[in-house]
Amino acid sequence: MKSFQQLTTFAIAIIFLTTSQLSLLAQKEDLYESKKHLLEYLSNINTINRFGLISDAIWNYAELGMQESNSAALLIKTLEEEGFAIEKNVAGMPTCFVATWGSGKPVIGILGEYDALPMISQKPLTPFQSPVVDGAPGHGCGHNMMGTAGVAAMIALKKTMETYKIPGTIKFFGSPAEETIISRPYMVRAGVFNDVDAVIDNHASSDFSTSYGVNGTALISVIFTFKGRTGHAAGSPWNGRSALDGVELMNVATNYLREHLHYTHRLHYIITEGGEAPNVVPDRASVWYYIRNTDERVEAMYERVLDCAKGAAIATGTTLDTVIVLTATHQRHSNKILAEAIQANIELIGMPEWTEKENNFAKALQKELGERETGYPTEPQKLSAPPAIQVGGASSDVGDVTLIAPTATINFPGIVPGAVSHHWSYVTSGFGSAAWKGLNVGAKAISASALDLLTKPELLQQVKTEFVEYMKERPFKSFLPQGAQPPLEMNKELMEKYRDSMMRRMQVVE
Numbered sequence: 001m002k003s004f005q006q007l008t009t010f011a012i013a014i015i016f017l018t019t020s021q022l023s024l025l026a027q028k029e030d031l032y033e034s035k036k037h038l039l040e041y042l043s044n045i046n047t048i049n050r051f052g053l054i055s056d057a058i059w060n061y062a063e064l065g066m067q068e069s070n071s072a073a074l075l076i077k078t079l080e081e082e083g084f085a086i087e088k089n090v091a092g093m094p095t096c097f098v099a100t101w102g103s104g105k106p107v108i109g110i111l112g113e114y115d116a117l118p119m120i121s122q123k124p125l126t127p128f129q130s131p132v133v134d135g136a137p138g139h140g141c142g143h144n145m146m147g148t149a150g151v152a153a154m155i156a157l158k159k160t161m162e163t164y165k166i167p168g169t170i171k172f173f174g175s176p177a178e179e180t181i182i183s184r185p186y187m188v189r190a191g192v193f194n195d196v197d198a199v200i201d202n203h204a205s206s207d208f209s210t211s212y213g214v215n216g217t218a219l220i221s222v223i224f225t226f227k228g229r230t231g232h233a234a235g236s237p238w239n240g241r242s243a244l245d246g247v248e249l250m251n252v253a254t255n256y257l258r259e260h261l262h263y264t265h266r267l268h269y270i271i272t273e274g275g276e277a278p279n280v281v282p283d284r285a286s287v288w289y290y291i292r293n294t295d296e297r298v299e300a301m302y303e304r305v306l307d308c309a310k311g312a313a314i315a316t317g318t319t320l321d322t323v324i325v326l327t328a329t330h331q332r333h334s335n336k337i338l339a340e341a342i343q344a345n346i347e348l349i350g351m352p353e354w355t356e357k358e359n360n361f362a363k364a365l366q367k368e369l370g371e372r373e374t375g376y377p378t379e380p381q382k383l384s385a386p387p388a389i390q391v392g393g394a395s396s397d398v399g400d401v402t403l404i405a406p407t408a409t410i411n412f413p414g415i416v417p418g419a420v421s422h423h424w425s426y427v428t429s430g431f432g433s434a435a436w437k438g439l440n441v442g443a444k445a446i447s448a449s450a451l452d453l454l455t456k457p458e459l460l461q462q463v464k465t466e467f468v469e470y471m472k473e474r475p476f477k478s479f480l481p482q483g484a485q486p487p488l489e490m491n492k493e494l495m496e497k498y499r500d501s502m503m504r505r506m507q508v509v510e
C-alpha cells in the first residue's frame with residue numbers, strides 16, 4: 001500500500017510535469033522517497049539475513065579464479081529469481097555473467113567479484129591460525145561479501161525502480177578471477193561496458209570509504225617458458241641444457257634490474273615448472289611474473305624483463321620457448337564527482353552498530369596480530385585527496401573499466417581493522433554477523449549512489465563530463481597483446497584437489 005505522502009508526491013509530480021523547473025523539484029521529492037524505500041528494504045532483517053547467508057555460502061565455496069562455478073551459480077540464481085535477465089559465459093569465461101534489468105538510458109553498472117585465494121583456509125571467527133582444510137583456498141580479500149553486496153544492491157534498486165517507475169537500466173557485472181586480474185580486461189575487450197554511463201565498484205574493508213584519482217599499479221601477468229635438452233645430471237651433464245638454469249638466470253637478471261627501475265614498480269614471480277627430479281636435467285621450466293608499474297612505465301618495464309629472459313636463454317644454451325601474457329590492466333582512475341556523490345551516501349548511511357561480542361572477537365584477533373585493540377570503527381572515513389606521489393602497490397583489473405566508463409569504488413566495513421589482506425586473519429573475519437552488517441551498508445551505499453545517478457540527470461552529466469575531459473589526455477588502449485585469451489584452465493587442478501573436502505566441512509554461524 002502506498003502511503004498518503006507517497007500518493008501526494010505522485011499527484012504533485014503529475015500536476016507540474018509541464019514546467020521543467022518544477023518537475024525537477026518533484027523529481028527531487030521523488031528521489032527522497034525512493035531512496036528511503038531503497039534503504040528500508042535493505043534495513044529489513046530478512047534482507048540482511050538473506051544476503052548474509054549467501055555471502056557465507058560463497059565464503060565456504062572459496063573457489064579460485066576461473067573455477068567459481070558454485071559461487072557464480074548462486075548469485076545468478078538469486079538474480080534470476082528476482083526477474084533479472086542473465087547473460088552467461090560472457091567474454092568467453094564460463095564464470096563471467098551479466099545480469100540486466102530495466103530499459104533505456106541511463107545505464108548504470110555495478111561490479112561484483114567472488115573468487116578466493118590459495119593456501120589460506122581458516123575457520124571463521126577464530127582469532128588464531130586454524131585452517132578448515134589444510135592448504136585449501138580461503139576468502140582472504142572479502143570477495144564473498146563483495147559479489148553479494150553488489151547483488152543485494154541490484155535487487156534493492158530494481159524493487160525501488162519498479163515502485164517509483166524510475167526509467168533506466170541496471171547491470172551487474174559478475175567478474176571472475178579478480179585475484180589474478182583476469183576478467184575485466186577481457187570483458188572490456190569484448191565491449192561489455194560499451195553502453196554503460198557510469199560504474200560503481202565495491203571492496204570489503206574495515207573502513208567505510210571511497211576515493212578518487214589514480215591508485216595502485218598497472219600490471220602485466222606473463223609466463224616465460226624455457227626449453228632445454230634433457231640428460232643424465234651425473235652421467236653426462238655436458239649433453240644437457242637445463243631449462244631451469246634459464247629460469248634461474250633470468251630471475252638473477254631481473255633482480256639486478258630492480259635497482260634501475262623507477263620506485264613506482266613492483267616485480268615478483270613464482271617458478272611454476274622446474275623439473276621433476278634432480279638427476280634429470282629439466283628440458284622445460286617456466287616462471288610466472290607480475291610486472292607492475294604506472295600506466296606510463298609498465299610496457300617499457302615489460303620489454304626490459306623480456307630482455308632478461310632472452311639474455312638468460314643465450315647464456316644457458318636454452319631457448320625462450322613461449323611468452324604467454326595471461327592478462328594486463330591499467331591503474332585505477334576513479335571519478336571525483338562520482339566519489340563525492342558516493343561519499344554523501346556513505347555519510348548518510350553511517351557505520352553499522354557492532355555488538356559487544358563482535359568487538360570482543362575483533363580485539364582478540366587484533367591482539368593475536370600485535371595490532372592496537374580498537375574493535376570495529378564507529379565512523380566512516382572522510383573523502384581524502386589521492387596521494388601526491390605514486391609509490392606503487394597492488395593492482396585491480398577494475399583499472400581498465402575506469403578508463404571505459406566513469407567509475408568509483410565503495411569500500412565497505414565488516415573486516416576487523418588490522419586483519420591482513422591475503423592472509424588467514426582476513427578469511428576469519430569475512431564471515432558471520434559483522435560481515436553481514438558490513439556488506440549490508442555496502443549494498444546501501446552502492447544502491448543509493450546508483451539511484452542518485454538514475455534520478456539526477458545533472459549529476460550523471462557532471463560525472464560524464466569529468467570523464468570525457470580526463471580521457472582526452474589518455475585515450476584508452478588495452479595492454480592485452482593481440483590474441484591474448486583468458487586462461488580458463490587456471491586453478492582447475494588445485495580446486496579439484498580441495499573441493500570435496502571443503503564441501504564436507506562447510507562452516508555455519510553458531
Ligand SMILES: [Zn+2]
Nearest residue numbers: 141142143178
Ligand atoms: Zn580484493
